[in-house]
Amino acid sequence: MNDPVFLRACRGESVDRVPVWFMRQAGRSLPEYRALRGTGSILDAIADPALACEVTLQPVRRYGVDAAVLFSDIVVPYHAIDFGVDVVPGRGPVIAQPFRDASDLARLRDLTDADVAHVTQTVDLVVESLAANDTPLIGFAGAPFTVASYLVEGAPTRDFAVIKTLMHADPALFDRLLDRLVAITVAFLRAQVAHGARALQLFDSWAGSLTRDEYARFALPATQRVVEAVADLDVPTILFGVGTGELLTLMSSAGTSVMGIDWRVDLDEGRRRCAKPVQGNLDPARCLGGVELGVAAAREVLKRAGTESGYIFNLGHGVLPATDPEVLEAVVRVVHDEGMAGVR
């Protein structure tokens, strides 16, 4: 019973309050983050363990959330192996030479501990700081399909035309690409847990662009392999994507402990489809209209969440940059005070 409430909820165990954290809580909207970081590349900031540790801790201090999530990015391991990734402010990850053919497979070499030493140093620092309050740190990685979509498209897209053409035109090459990404993802996740991360989230952010058939053939198997390859670590795992209503039953079969769902699916319906603990699903846009509206929106989510255990409050996508931190502070309070109708 002495495990942190976030970990207990991930396992569907009884809790004395609803745990809450926010995707993208580290960085972005916090003024103390902006003050600290200045104007350099976000990848440089992530590569500075003291800075990345501080940014990871800021929202824990300010909001009193029940878990920290590493200040990082899903492209970090690919930057670390010199695939040629940059994160352009206001645009997102851009790849100088996108993945195009079999010759690019060699650019996706295995990830070593040395490659991500800056990340594991950050994990060490964060874990040490969090020990006093026994707050767990969530490590994360991109799920193979979503990473592939970045590496193949080369820049943010709404259409995913290049990756979809690749998967259908040359499924064997696509499979070899995902094999490489599975190996890198597993190594990255294992390194984070080895240094003290106590839960793992996989972001399959763009899975919702696929048909069910495409997801089942081209995304699910690789995600399943990642989940299996970290199962022995015995940390809870979470799988999340946006616009995944049609995919939830399939995604749930990937085997993570928890399914993250966005606001498009009602939480009660999402839980029914996933048949396991769920995390979500406040629309981050509803945190932009001030404290009163944000709290009202959080209450709607709590109502749909019901009173069953196995629930973690979160947004249905990342914190929007324009979010007023006071709104998230108030949301944490209402979740802790009123979640599961004030369980005790």
Add this chain to the structure above:
Amino acid sequence: MNDPVFLRACRGESVDRVPVWFMRQAGRSLPEYRALRGTGSILDAIADPALACEVTLQPVRRYGVDAAVLFSDIVVPYHAIDFGVDVVPGRGPVIAQPFRDASDLARLRDLTDADVAHVTQTVDLVVESLAANDTPLIGFAGAPFTVASYLVEGAPTRDFAVIKTLMHADPALFDRLLDRLVAITVAFLRAQVAHGARALQLFDSWAGSLTRDEYARFALPATQRVVEAVADLDVPTILFGVGTGELLTLMSSAGTSVMGIDWRVDLDEGRRRCAKPVQGNLDPARCLGGVELGVAAAREVLKRAGTESGYIFNLGHGVLPATDPEVLEAVVRVVHDEGMAGVR
């Protein structure tokens, strides 16, 4: 039995082949369109009846589709009443002074026939040209919620934060805004039918950004009123949005003859949810990999479509600008040859 196959399918009547048209078939990807239009504003091109007629007819000639759709844009009526709309190439509709408060309601005056004389002149020209082959023309408009999101946000968005804040912070003002948009939309649709459009599509493109509760409260009632207000015209109506899997049963209750669905929902499942004729749902991204891949993708859609009547083949969203017209030509052939397993 002599009604065009597209209209028969919209009504769920028996057909001798599966009808097909493509959202955004007019303009965009066609080289003959690019040659004709030059580099001016698309709103200027739409306002030129001879040009707009020709662009509307080009895909009918080239592809042999079963319906024409007007070369137009959902912001046209709002441009016509001088709300201050521009369509910025590569970006989309931009509003100089977005809708902000009750004082902006006066800028949304009733639409007169004179306001859209350029559109109805285009309709006249198109209908005259299509008469020989009895090809129906589809008129269209934006559904009130989607139009409101453009007018309130002021520019394309992924987050819809401003419109969502307005609807929750001041639902009474939001309702008054939608009242104005219902009146304008109905007038615009009626004008198109008065000049010979034989079917109407409502684009609620961004409905999929809403929760079910939000859709039911803030989008559905206005769409229902539009549908009711054109019911006496006795033309088939189609309602379409993207990412609407969770909303299909609600959207279907708006009362249109047909529901358009995107590729995220399997067509058989979509038909089950809608319980009426359906239109869709080939992922436009799958038309970017050449003829062979496009045809294979179309066959997958036809398989899901089954053999029941009440089906119109279309994409699951608009034609992407980079689409090779040869792919769409081949898709039309395979739909006509193999749709409903070659009905007869």
